[in-house]
Amino acid sequence: LIMSDRGLVFSAGRPNQRVSAAAAAASGSSNKSLKGIIAGGITGGMEICITFPTEYVKTQLQLDEKVGAQKRYKGPIDCVKVTVRERGFFGLYRGLSVLLYGSIPKSAVRFGAFEEFKKRNSDAQGNLSTGRKFLCGLGAGICEAIFAVTPMETVKVKFINDQNSANPKFRGFFHGVREIVREQGLRGCYQGLTATMMKQGSNQAIRFLVVESLKDWYRGYRGDTDNTRPIPKLLTGMFGAVAGAASVFGNTPIDVVKTRMQGLEAHKYRSTAHCFVKIWREEGLKAFYKGTVPRLSRVCLDVGITFMIYDSFMELFNKIWK
Template identity: 65%
Template sequence: MSDRIPSLHSVLSPTASVKNAQSSLRSCSYNNANCQGMTTRKLGALAGGKNQPKNPIKAVLAGGIAGGIEICITFPTEYVKTQLQLAESVKPPKYTGIVDCVGQTVRSHGILGLYRGLSSLVYGSIPKAAVRFGVFEALSNRVRDSNGMLTSTQGLMCGLGAGLAEAVIVVCPMETVKVKFIHDQSSANPKYKGFFRGVVQIVKEQGIKGTYQGLTATMMKQGSNQAIRFYVMTSLRNWYRGGDPGKEIGLLTTGAFGAIAGAASVFGNTPLDVVKTRMQGLESHKYKNTWDCAKQIWQNEGALAFYKGTIPRLGRVCADVAIVFMLYEQTVKFLNIVWPEKTQ
């Protein structure tokens, strides 16, 4: 009997390849229906990628955990990027560059000044990443092939859907509050004394609409952001696997792919990010709408103004995307242990 039925270890081992599973399947006796059924079910799971969360709730949990940890690590770069984007072209310029921005902030407010507005992003990054990965998995599970694989185009479209969803549900109000907090930091007498008091004050003064400034620009930015990132990630993963959907992608490789995807999104949509930031700042009343904001930047500051804050944003986003994808993958692995996927 032992020469005809594969051991459980050879089929269920985490290191078992699809090829080995197929070999084990062929070695089963066709008269042994239980063995054949068990191996076929496991083969399907391996072929689909054992870490792929088919349950969107699991993706929501993993995304939220990853997003919360990531923003606490990378926020200072977000702060500097936002300050440079808010600084309009005046002579002499308020900041001569990244180092000067950091120096002025630390001298005026101490090292914790670089974390002004962190609370708004912590409260927002958890649901943002949760919505992003939850929607992406919900959409992608509908279009994956029998091996659980996505094409690059499918990755782009699912990423676009995830980006638009997170923009409307979470990102626009979160980013508006964050930008106002950071912009308020540069005032002689900051008026926002804390996250919740600040939100209440914004709503009292401007209504709920005040937390949705720059919605169009935010949707354009987030939609293109996630479309580019998931397109690049899907393309790199498919290239790395080389036709073997069961091939594991290591943690550092995932991080490297994430950094590349983040860099691609920075160069692809920083102009949208600059417009969004201006529309959400304390001086947003100067602009009639998103298009008028872009027009005024072009006329008054020139084309290069659309790439203000690119370098700090590049550092922040590359680290952001790399960390989030690595944390997401590891969290999904843990959840798959304590909350196994159904194999049927």
């Protein structure tokens, strides 16, 4: 008789065999979460170097609050042209270090948390129900929002905004962090926490639900009962792109509010709700979908690449790390 997370289980065999099997299972489960953290961190660093220019354009468009002819950019293509003309090609990479420092822990927390939640909520065969896929993704998104995304995104948006001001005051990432903490306290790095939790939670809930569901569908179509068998990486990337597109249309308004709450003009808003109402009244519904085109292309590429890289490293770790 063995006590497990799912209750009492009757097991045949000699005591030493049962103890060894239980220890191996526990070790494997623990390792999977750790593998998820390491693979996630590597994935985050590689992915952001590829997709940063579209993130830069999206942020610039969302911070462009002027109306009509006063707007600095006519659209995403114009934003790219203006940036390259004024600052050169590498102007599209201004603020990369800030996002790179944030992307690695963000991805590590997200995938590590998901693997942990998945381990605790899957059935005896390692399968998750549709509802539990959604909840595991939601939990992973909330964890990354609290422990990584909010402070790093706040610094990133302030840094990019500062670099485009007439007299930039941040000399670099760490200098920017010191200035923000000195002037606004630790709270200055946690502006827009509620909006970020909503954004990341809904993002990852949708993405993991879609990707895991598509993987299960493919295994069923293939007649494969082994859910640990690798899926072709190109197909995984396609599943990720579909998941990314689904998440964009679901939470772009939340992303706009989050960006405003974390910008240098955040003092204009008393709360996340006040920011939402103010944008609605002064700029209309269209303002909530600023940056949708560059965000859609970025997110589809981002999520597709992320799941391809992550699955590749997890497959490698499972071979060499027992």
